[in-house]
């Protein structure tokens with residue numbers, strides 16, 4: 001069984017202009033230019049992707065988007081398709097981030113369609129799942145996350161499941177400075193792997209599962225030591241290239 005891919009992905013969310021993105025890419029590459037593992041991914045706003053393609057293509061840093069349409073093309077004002085992202089050298093796309101689920105009311109049904117569209121276009125989905133504080137306090141965290149995984153990956157075959165990355169992001173830990181304890185994060189990631197294993201055992205054992213929620217250079221090493229955590233999806237701490245490079249180094 002080949003080792004699982006370790007991935008550190010930065011999610012800039014709605015930060016950085018084109019000029020700021022280009023500056024970031026140069027600064028980051030100076031620091032991580034020769035890093036072979038973990039795999040580094042930068043998920044930037046759509047507007048910055050073309051500039052980042054120029055800076056990062058053929059480097060060790062992979063490029064990702066933060067959302068895409070489930071439609072291939074057509075009358076969908078304001079939407080961006082998988083093929084458009086491919087042209088900008090994206091290899092990854094974040095799907096189902098909790099901010100989109102909560103603020104833009106994305107449903108599991110839509111997310112499942114997006115996952116399929118990404119796979120068809122040969123993009124790697126980073127599927128985000130996670131419970132909110134109330135669900136955790138009511139002891140429903142596992143049920144909620146299992147439900148998301150089952151619905152978002154419904155109908156996929158083993159070959160498709162093998163090409164998916166899942167990020168477990170408890171909503172109460174995002175941008176709050178509260179990280180889930182490494183033990184809680186491990187338990188939830190193990191639970192996600194078990195859920196995927198009900199669909200395909202071999203896809204589950206090879207799947208990279210990331211943790212996200214207030215990950216920093218100081219806590220990444222402990223998280224990465226857990227057997228079912230293969231990397232991180234990093235928000236705030238990915239915005240400064242020097243800090244992100246340190247986080248990658250510490251992983």
Ligand SMILES: O=C[C@H](O)COP(=O)(O)O
Nearest residue numbers: 011174175213214235236
């Ligand atoms: O996608 C990233 C997550 O939402 C985590 O964000 P954060 O590292 O700022 O808590």
